[in-house]
Amino acid sequence: MTRRLTRSPLALARGLGSAKNGVREWWWERVTAVALVPLTLWLTASLFVLRGGDYAAFTAWMRHPLAALLLVLLLLALFAHLALGLTVVIEDYVHSRARIPALIAVRLGCVVLCVAGVLATLSVAFGR
Numbered sequence: 001m002t003r004r005l006t007r008s009p010l011a012l013a014r015g016l017g018s019a020k021n022g023v024r025e026w027w028w029e030r031v032t033a034v035a036l037v038p039l040t041l042w043l044t045a046s047l048f049v050l051r052g053g054d055y056a057a058f059t060a061w062m063r064h065p066l067a068a069l070l071l072v073l074l075l076l077a078l079f080a081h082l083a084l085g086l087t088v089v090i091e092d093y094v095h096s097r098a099r100i101p102a103l104i105a106v107r108l109g110c111v112v113l114c115v116a117g118v119l120a121t122l123s124v125a126f127g128r
Helices: 002-006 009-013 023-049 055-062 065-093 099-125
Strands: none
Touching: 023 065, 055 065, 055 099, 065 099
């Protein structure tokens, strides 16, 4: 305790705070947000064009390589952005023992849902 009182405020703060890490996550959150804008607009326009079609028209649309690729990219960006955003919320507002399990659950849930979405998309795209 005595040693702590003799240290300067700079010495106490050195190595703490967001300057050590967090820039990569902040950057990727912005990159995924920017990527989601055109991908979401593309999906909205595509679904608007397909609104009167049946299941066969939808699967025919998904079998186009560009549509399948853009849908996979949308899923990847969406779940990456979701995981980054929820991680920030949990880190900022959860201050209990539930913090680590919540972070693990968010990451695991996002990975599972993203893989399921990509596999479903590829399954329809390849006609399986």
